[in-house]
Amino acid sequence: MKYRKLGKTNFDVSEISLGTWQVGGGWGQDFDERKAERIIQAALDAGVNFIDTADVYDAGLSEAAVGKAIKHHPENVFVATKCGRQIQPHVNEGYTPTVLRSYVEASLKNMQLDTIDLIQLHCPPTPVYDRPEIFELFDRLKEEGKVRHLGVSVEKVAEAEKALAYPNVATVQIIFNMFRLKPSERFFALAKEKDCGIIVRVPLASGLLSGGMDASSRFHPADHRTFNREGQAFDKGETFSGVPYELGLRAVEELRQVFGTNTKLAAHALRWTLMFPEVSTVIPGASRPEQVVENIRASELxxxxxxxxxxxxxxYEKYLKADIHPLW
Known part of the structure; x- marks a missing residue:
């Protein structure tokens, strides 16, 4: 495993880490605690030392599984979680220091931790970035020893730029993949200037860049790849990176021709993200331990x-830029 500096946190984190949106469940499957344990343990065994979760993943079960799994590695593993998506409706007015504090304290209890290494605002509405009192809360939580650093998870490059106006924002989690090039053009230089760690999520475009899907692929009714293609539940950019499925398949077919068939396209897609030195870590998810190992091997390419x-x-320019670039 190779490690990179996570911005001003000064954490040395595995360049391919673990995202836990679907660990042990999620995406339409019932949560399986034992499976979650095996997936997380496979990551730890392979040298992963950064795990990203959120209080809304499987209604807190993902957080609890992470907390349980790292119990024997407390000083060697960095835990990142997120808060804010429990606010319903998910609007600016719902964000208050009191509400966010309650979520942070609930996550500490759920994971049985004294301190959260990295707490992240979970894709808040754009107006939240213009409210200093929200960001100031995390300075107080840091003084109280409840969190070590603050980050934000964003939908849009413009939100990432706004977040860095706050000196206490140490990391930005952003969608970046072969179907989403704008962050490298617009944001990475600023992040480097501000010593901001970049956490890359959705690196495989919800599996579309795995190369294992085709026109006949079907997904569980409760899988966001079924119900959120047009943003019915949350930002459609979280699903296939906002790329229309059929158009994405055409782009994938051309990518196959570029990289050949000796190695899975997913590995090349992950290796592509690591070509950008500003990227601190990439957090692909996994639904089984074998996927964890496959993802990590990508860094060896x-x-x-x-x-x-x-x-x-x-x-990207041929198929996607005209539609994708302006939105995110």
Whole structure:
């Protein structure tokens, strides 16, 4: 495993880490505590030392599984969780220091931790970024020893830029993949200037960049890849990176031709994100332990060639840029 600095936190974190949106459940499946334990343990055994979760993942069961799994590695594993998505309706007015404090304290209890290494605002509505009192809360929580650092998870590059106006924002979690190039063009240089850690989520575009899907693929009715393609439940950019499924399949077919068939496209897609030195860590999810191992092996691939990097950009411009670039 290779490690990178997570911005001003000064944490050295595994460059491929673990996201736990669907660990042991999620995406339409019943939560399986034993499966969650095996997935997280596989990551820890492989050298992963950064795990990202959220209080809303499986209604807190994901957080609890993470807390249980790291009990024997408290000084060697960094835990990141998120707060704010429990607010319903999810609007600016629902965000208050009192409400957010209650969520942080509930997460501490749920994970049986004294301190959260990284607490992140969970894709708050854009107006929240103009409210200093929300960000000041986390300075107080840090003074109380309840959190070590603050980050934000964002939907849009513009939100990431606004977040860095606050000196206590140490990390930004953002969607970045072969179907979402704008962060590297607009945000990465600013993040480097501000010593902000970049956590890449949705690196495989909800599995579309795994190369294992086709026009006949079907998903569970409770899987967001079924019900959220047009943003019916939350920002549609979280589902297939906002790319229309059929169009994404066409782009994937051209990517296959660029990278060949000797290695799965997913591995190349993960290796692509690591080509950007501003990226601190990538947090693909996993629904079984074997996927964890496959994801981590991607960092062992040789660097992509200039021709391959340029081909990814050409395919993005050909199929996606006109629709994707302006939205996020």
């Amino acid at each position: 040789p660097a992509l060639s200039t021709d391959q990097m340029e081909a990814v950009e050409r395919i």
